[in-house]
Amino acid sequence: MRQRLVVIGNGMAGARTVEEILARGGDFDITVFGDEPYGNYNRIMLSNVLAGVEDESGIFLNDLSWYADNGITLHTGTRIERIDRFARMVYSEDGTATPYDKLIIATGSRAFVPPIPGIHRPGRGYHQGVFAFRTLDDTRAMIRYAKEHERAVVIGGGLLGLEAARGLQNHLPHVTLVHAAGHLMNTQLNEVAGETLRASVEAKLGIEVVVNAQTTEILGKHAVTGVKLADGRVIDCDVVVVAAGIRANAEMAAASGLVVERGIVVDDQMRAQDEDDIYAVGECAQHRGETYGLVAPLWDQAKVLADHLTGVNPFAEYHGSQVATKLKVAGVDVASMGLKEPASDDDESLTYTEPKRGVYKNVIIRDGRLVGATLIGDVKKVAFLMQAFDRGLALPEERAELMFDLGGPAGEVKVEDMPDDEQVCNCNGVSKGAICSTVQSGCRTVSGVMDRTRAGKGCGTCKSVVQRIVEWAAGGEVEEDPAASYYVPGIPMPKPELMNAIRLHELKSVSSVFAKLGGEEDAKSKMGLASLLKMMWGGEYVDERDARFINDRVHANIQRDGTFSVVPQMKGGVTTPAQLRRIAEVAEKHEVPMVKLTGGQRIDLLGVPKEKLPEVWADLDMPSGYAYGKSFRTVKTCVGSDFCRFGVGDSTALGIALEERYQGVEGPGKMKLAVTGCPRNCAEAYVKDLGVVAIDGGKWEIYVGGAAGAHIRKGDLLATVGSGEEVITLTGRFLQYYRENANWLERTYAFVPRIGIERIREIVVDDADGIAAALDAAMDATVASYRDPWKDREQPATPGQFRTSLPLTVLPQVPVRA
Ligand SMILES: Cc1cc2nc3c(=O)[nH]c(=O)nc-3n(C[C@H](O)[C@H](O)[C@H](O)COP(=O)(O)OP(=O)(O)OC[C@H]3O[C@@H](n4cnc5c(N)ncnc54)[C@H](O)[C@@H]3O)c2cc1C
Ligand code: SF4
Ligand code: SF4
16 A cells, blocks of 8 residues: 655645655655645745735646646645644544654744734734735735725834835835834844845835834724834834744644644654654754744755655755845845854955945855855845855955956856756756756747746846856757837737737726736836826826826825925026025925935925925925926036036027926936036036037037936937927937837836937938837827826825825934024
């Protein structure tokens, strides 16, 4: 008779161990119990589901048919309550008894929920509005509830808390993260790194972070209304997500007489202490004193246990895992491995910081080997560092190569030298061999291989290595990935095709596009589509507010303390005494904490609470300066020929004319312009999306594709023209061509090199494709439909549009200056 193998826990470790056993031809009668009502899914992708970048259906690893096809008896929604080790039986909560010869416990862990008063309702589970973040059901419930509410507090500033906070932003406008320790991700990061991360999370994501914040009470009678901190502060909110750590699900094992400390104590073959036939894998297991909260160790454990149980290698041993963590939050890159700080005087430690850009890099070397690394803000070197850390590679003499690409040999392991069983994607446990065999079976696009193997689909940091392996395995025959040309990730169509379909079916709202063309409704896609539809339909576009960025919802720029900055229009940087007086009066009347000149030659009133925006706009009675949103921003100008002794062109007048015409035009990315009166370039026109420079002979040079933000690029010369009118026409034509052809969020500095300046010149200047008139007409229509968004104040789009919902704290970053 075949041996009966029973697995308790149908999570990532349990199912993976079964897969490994089947792969080795293991001959067992397999029965799996899982208390969740599903097949087996990739839990780490729940963060992506919450963030709207992954669909639920995309996270299943094995659906129910996989179990049937492999002759496995699966009991879903069935909890095992007790093991009778002497009778060799497991008992489920419904009373059924199942005998085993070999037993694997893979019960994982659960969210640790601190005993905060008010977190539970007596006898009824969590208080209404309180959620843990562990299962698919948790995630679904959280999304459903959050969508109908405004403010969330996430308790816990570790990886999970950060991912939860970012994901929640997809469903409600205000998220605050409270963290009991002094800095974020304190388990993995040192204080400076944690502080760098906090600054990025606040500035780039708009999530408010409160550290040293001990939550002492959850407030609210029928549903959550806020959280109270130990210092007495109250943060109003209607949703609370607890991400304060995990605890192994080992109570059932302990009650059944197994040795349990922080987890079920196992030996190097994953065997429970003093047992012959009971094993434990995954987060519920404690091996050599360690419990793990990440997937990489469980892949290793599953292999060892499968080798041992199937007899492929009865003496296989697990010796522990080195762990690396990565944050799955778009826009804020964090990777850390090993030590966060040097542990002894002999440890070599190198640190590079660039606080303004949110960059922090640190590597720790011991005896010539990498024993720790932290990368924040720039994780380009992570694949190499991971390999060096995992495999103890010799490090380059020039230590700086560990942090930067210096143009020399990268020191990276060549893919051809990697052994087949080397794990490339730690999140999904995919080896080089698995990638190669997928390519050999005929799949030759990088994204196709990623979809099939799931390599690179967790935190994504191994993508570059996956790509190199695919290229190598395909012997130079990699096919182009069609997804790279999709306008937005959610709808599998390049922009021209998408625009044709939108026109054909007359789709005028974001929801109608999804309804007609299918696709995944993630936030990024919604905002991209909103921008496209506005460009195509102008005034006929049907606005849906959930498709907008927060800045676009209130027409002001959200700042790190939750207040807004208000920037009135000041065309070409020119103002009048009357305007200045008005601004000064408004600033005084509303006690605006800071009045500041912006980099775009305007005046910024910083620190205005949300509910005051309509009043401030009304008092200013000036148009919006468009200092927010993906749109035409401003035209910076220099003094020009009127006053400057070097000036050869009237840059100020031309700048004003350009701004007057193209104000508020929306696009795939922001559009910053400048005009200078001579090549001395005082208004920095060479590094703008479109920059105009006056040269001798009454001529103007037009540069496109420049940038001087996080990315720096000198623009390419598009044309030299003889009059301001021609500048205005070509500007409109170029911007319209960019609006129609760039992908969502693709700035001109990426768009221009992608299309090529010669090709752009052919179309925009020489009209080689005969579309110039159509581009001009489309731009004319957009210009004609301009409406100042600050007029919204008269009729708020939603009752909550200008209602404050953030607890505002005066931060030192927006100080009152004398
Ligand atoms: C939102 C989120 C994001 C994450 N992101 C990452 C990441 O980026 N990288 C990373 O490495 N890790 C990540 N993790 C951690 C990772 O998901 C876990 O390490 C992994 O799932 C552990 O696998 P496991 O099988 O041990 O436990 P689980 O996947 O938790 O599976 C255990 C299963 O057993 C069931 N069970 C428990 N007791 C019983 C019982 N008595 N009877 C029957 N069934 C039972 C549980 O309900 C559960 O379904 C993340 C986790 C979460 C929640
Ligand atoms: S104003 Fe601009 S440059 Fe300054 S911190 Fe904000 S985003 Fe960065
Ligand atoms: S760019 Fe030339 S014209 Fe303009 S202010 Fe500078 S020197 Fe004067």
